Amino acid sequence: MWRRSFLKIILATPLGRLIAGIAASLATATAIYLDISHIDMRKPQRISGVEVFLPYPKLRGTVSVEEALANRRSVREYRDEPITLEELGQLLWAAYGISETRYGLRTAPSAGAQYPLEVYAVVGEWGVAAGDGYLAAGVYHYEPHRHSLTLRKSGDFRRELYRAALDQRWVLEAPVSIVFTAVFARTTRVYGERGRLRYVPMDLGHAAQNVYLQATALGLGTVAVGAFYDEDVAEILGLSEEETPLYIMPVGKPAAYYKLSERELVQYYERRRR
Known part of the structure; x- marks a missing residue:
């Protein structure tokens, strides 16, 4: 009882009122900090994971642009073999990597250099050979400025x-x-609805063709897949609400290779010039 009386006397003083006010403020701040009821835990949360640095891109290859254009095909049959981490890195760099080091411009042109695209790799078990082992299976996000x-x-x-x-x-x-x-x-935000209807699809086309040509140059095959359930793919990738899936491009070693010769091409044109 005497403790309550003593506490009342202390709180009645100016110093006591100040201490009580500070305590109340701290309690309120703590309550606000700990209140997470407003957070929708069903919404996919972006988390940081293991970062894999990719081998640096090569700027010279053994296949010319003309050869890659001539032999590019949509490939849907793959051998049961992995691709290498170096090949995966080269494909991702070709898709949307850095090709200018002052401003960080990309390998694919983008309207107003806004770069709306994001690139992911869905890696299967034993799908990517890396050193003496394999890259762990999983969903990876490509970081263009770190090439990782x-x-x-x-x-x-x-x-x-x-x-x-x-x-x-x-x-x-x-x-x-x-x-x-x-x-x-x-x-x-820069181009309005025209950006959605025209510019972003154009960006996608540039980047996807880069993947086609780089895959051909590496002796790999790919195909652009646009038929899928958007919500399901978004869930698999763990996308935020502001991000929309556009293309899936499976990549592997082709079951059969296509090779166009200059003679075949000339004969084709000559037959149609008669």
Whole structure:
């Protein structure tokens, strides 16, 4: 009882009122800090994962641009073999990597240099050979300015991606799928709806063709897949609400290679010039 009386006397003094006010403020601040009821835990949360530095891109190859253009095909049959980490890195660099070091411009042109695209790699079990082992299966995000992969989700998600892509088996059988997404707001904030309807699709076309040509130059094959359930692919990749999946490009070693000769091409034209 005497303790309560003593506490009342202390709180009645100016110093006591000051201490009580500070305590109340701290309690309120703590309550606000700990209150997470407003957070939607069902919404995918972006988390930092393991970062894999890719081998530096090569700027010279053994296949000319003309040869790559001539022999580019949509490939849907792959050998049961992995690609290498170096090949994966080269493909990602070709897709959306850095090609100018003052401003960090990319290998693919973009309207207003807004770069709305994001690039992911869905890596299967034993899909990418790295040194004496393999890159862990999982969903990776490509970081263009570091030329690295950041692990977003562990595990082999090829079967889930295959189901989301209307059971197109090349998505299941390829060791890796490169997936393009877009944050439309980066472009629409400058160009409005024209950015959504025209400029972002143009950006995607440039980047996807880069993957086609680089794959051909590396002796690999790919195909652009646009038929899939957007929400399912977004869930697999763990995308935020502002990000939309646009293309899936499975990549692997072709079951058969296409080779066009100059003679075949000349004969084709001559037959049509008669």
